[in-house]
Amino acid sequence: MKRLIIIAALCLATTGTVSLGLQQGRIDSGTNRGIIGVKIAVPEFQASASDTKAASLAAVFNKVLWDDLDYSGGLTLVSRSLYPLGKFSSPGEIKVEDWTTPTVDAQFIAFGAVRLMGTNLAVEARLWDLKTTQNREAIGQLYRSEDTEDGARYIAHKFADAIIELIGGGIRGISQTSIAYISERTPGVKELYLMDYDGNTSHALTSYKSTVMTPAWSPDGEKVAFTSYRHGVPDIEILSRIDRRPYMFDRPGGTTTTPAWSPDGSKIAFATSRDGSDMEIYVADWNGKNLRRLTVNKAVDISPVWNPRTGREIAFTSDRSGSPQIYVMDAEGTNVRRLIEEGGHAVGAAWSPDGQRIAFAWQRSRTSNFDIYIHDLATGNNTQITHDAGDNERATWAPDGRHIAFESSRTGTRQIFSMILDGTKVRQLTNTGKNTAPAWSGYVK
Amino acid sequence: MTLSRIKQVGYLVPFVLALLVSGCHGKTAAAPTPPPPAPATPPPPAPTITLRAQPASIERGSSTTLQWEARNASIVTISPGVGDVPVEGNRAVNPASSVTYTASATGPGGTVSDTARITVNVPAAAAAAAPSRTPDVKADPLATFNQNVKDVLFDYDKADVRPDQVSVLQSNAMWLKANATIRFTVEGHCDDRGSEEYNLGLGDRRANAIKEYLISQGISANRINTVSYGEERPICREQTEECYTKNRRGHFAMAQ
Numbered sequence: 001m002k003r004l005i006i007i008a009a010l011c012l013a014t015t016g017t018v019s020l021g022l023q024q025g026r027i028d029s030g031t032n033r034g035i036i037g038v039k040i041a042v043p044e045f046q047a048s049a050s051d052t053k054a055a056s057l058a059a060v061f062n063k064v065l066w067d068d069l070d071y072s073g074g075l076t077l078v079s080r081s082l083y084p085l086g087k088f089s090s091p092g093e094i095k096v097e098d099w100t101t102p103t104v105d106a107q108f109i110a111f112g113a114v115r116l117m118g119t120n121l122a123v124e125a126r127l128w129d130l131k132t133t134q135n136r137e138a139i140g141q142l143y144r145s146e147d148t149e150d151g152a153r154y155i156a157h158k159f160a161d162a163i164i165e166l167i168g169g170g171i172r173g174i175s176q177t178s179i180a181y182i183s184e185r186t187p188g189v190k191e192l193y194l195m196d197y198d199g200n201t202s203h204a205l206t207s208y209k210s211t212v213m214t215p216a217w218s219p220d221g222e223k224v225a226f227t228s229y230r231h232g233v234p235d236i237e238i239l240s241r242i243d244r245r246p247y248m249f250d251r252p253g254g255t256t257t258t259p260a261w262s263p264d265g266s267k268i269a270f271a272t273s274r275d276g277s278d279m280e281i282y283v284a285d286w287n288g289k290n291l292r293r294l295t296v297n298k299a300v301d302i303s304p305v306w307n308p309r310t311g312r313e314i315a316f317t318s319d320r321s322g323s324p325q326i327y328v329m330d331a332e333g334t335n336v337r338r339l340i341e342e343g344g345h346a347v348g349a350a351w352s353p354d355g356q357r358i359a360f361a362w363q364r365s366r367t368s369n370f371d372i373y374i375h376d377l378a379t380g381n382n383t384q385i386t387h388d389a390g391d392n393e394r395a396t397w398a399p400d401g402r403h404i405a406f407e408s409s410r411t412g413t414r415q416i417f418s419m420i421l422d423g424t425k426v427r428q429l430t431n432t433g434k435n436t437a438p439a440w441s442g443y444v445k
Numbered sequence: 446m447t448l449s450r451i452k453q454v455g456y457l458v459p460f461v462l463a464l465l466v467s468g469c470h471g472k473t474a475a476a477p478t479p480p481p482p483a484p485a486t487p488p489p490p491a492p493t494i495t496l497r498a499q500p501a502s503i504e505r506g507s508s509t510t511l512q513w514e515a516r517n518a519s520i521v522t523i524s525p526g527v528g529d530v531p532v533e534g535n536r537a538v539n540p541a542s543s544v545t546y547t548a549s550a551t552g553p554g555g556t557v558s559d560t561a562r563i564t565v566n567v568p569a570a571a572a573a574a575a576p577s578r579t580p581d582v583k584a585d586p587l588a589t590f591n592q593n594v595k596d597v598l599f600d601y602d603k604a605d606v607r608p609d610q611v612s613v614l615q616s617n618a619m620w621l622k623a624n625a626t627i628r629f630t631v632e633g634h635c636d637d638r639g640s641e642e643y644n645l646g647l648g649d650r651r652a653n654a655i656k657e658y659l660i661s662q663g664i665s666a667n668r669i670n671t672v673s674y675g676e677e678r679p680i681c682r683e684q685t686e687e688c689y690t691k692n693r694r695g696h697f698a699m700a701q
Binding site for chain 2: 188190211213214227229231232233234245246247248251254255257258271273276277278279300301302303317319323324345347348361363370393394436437
């Protein structure tokens, strides 16, 4: 759905440097370590008129804003049950001392009002620093969008990301990112879908009535490359998320799958059996030309991913040792080394945005489940972040490096979940049919 | 850590005042995220395709010709059984029973398709003989193929031909040698344990292991296509060892 969004920053706004004088919470997003965030109160935004439409859009806005801030993992939201009684829509209604009592003890308050203006939804939104006496207002914005639930969601995501960017611990918000995934809603038919990072506004990008697999985002967040069976033998297709326009990718012949974009968007690494005996990793320009073979091995080599920070290394899955394991090589195919020395099946490498960690799925023995682990490239440590509730596979990093999404069979069918690396804030994002292979977009430009 | 300084931010002035200031409402007023831009260039022309069968009605055993012509397309595929073809051309086919062919053309402007129906008239004698217990290759090649060319089973996580499956593969090879005009695809399949992506690779190795064996038995490589379906096409959906065993297979599909 097209969202027509206008954000009118107030014309008379002045700019300046604001002293917040606050103690930052730990910004560590490391695994199995606690995150203590800045405390923020978020009283419900009121609909300005007693209009049912305004009230229902305000309800959507309030829920999405709360969830975005809570899910960011960098903030502590003070429970609404502790707030003073009353309405808190405008600056005149905020008594600072009511929000800094030992009970509430908020350092920040986000508040404002929701109203309809013609066919627009307008949200007046402020963030105040309660622990300073001067220049209390850290954000003051008038956001506008179309007067729909999607419009209310959009504004809430926008405001949440502005708050997180200021006080969320130095990490950009991910509220406006998307997840591409594969959905099987008719048995045997898999289509490419897109949803917001929180599972809302999901919609199909293909209607091939065939099998598609392994979506991968271009770094500019505009295109998705994926595997398609619609011509019989699987090959790679590329679609624009904006207008579903296809981009051509040469078909090298043989089973061709698992595309991965280089961080500069100019190349795609993938696996193909075009040479006849087994899958090998190749790299080509993103139209499929200038094909170059990177692996030469009598084994399956598949599922390449680039180091997104440097673009100089590629991790991939290979069964050259007898069972599938993760290897890393230089982007020219040289200097191949195995990532994890222990046995079992280790598959599905996903490189963290900062290039320092690799998430993967590990089945440590034939009778155990797959779980997601994080391999720290500096220390060599492997940390388990999902724990034996069904199979947990196909990790994909949010661009903040703090959240991951993955597929899990914990509910009985495969569904997509997301969580913070430390295992908190687990959310099930899909429900309809069987949903797999999540790919988290980068920041929307 | 003390965050002593933050980015420049705008201050909110009273909402009503904002509404009075002209220019605040416009799309030009500090709009950090404009609506998604329309493509700068006009959209590429949509592809077109026409597909015809000449003649559209045949007797079983005789052949007809598919003719097609596509514009603004870079990939043209005809199914069932023909596969990728040039953007225009013709191809003789001799389907054993009535069939609808679909040609799809894909270009920068999208994908379109056209269909052509071929009616195959079965002579009364052949129709009467249809329930015969030993179908003859000419009468119903597909049924005969499927009756004689059997699935080859694999061990968990393995792609080499099991000793107990060599006889199956040999018998398949003998039949395929005796019916040397038939082209076919070897499909590699896996059970649904293991990772979906790795299973694409494993299914591919299974298909290629069978292909290599057939070539070693003297079957021409250009009769054999391979495809991996990974765990995408199970023939059995229970989570039991019996089912897993059936799903780990190399399946033969006759090209039609």
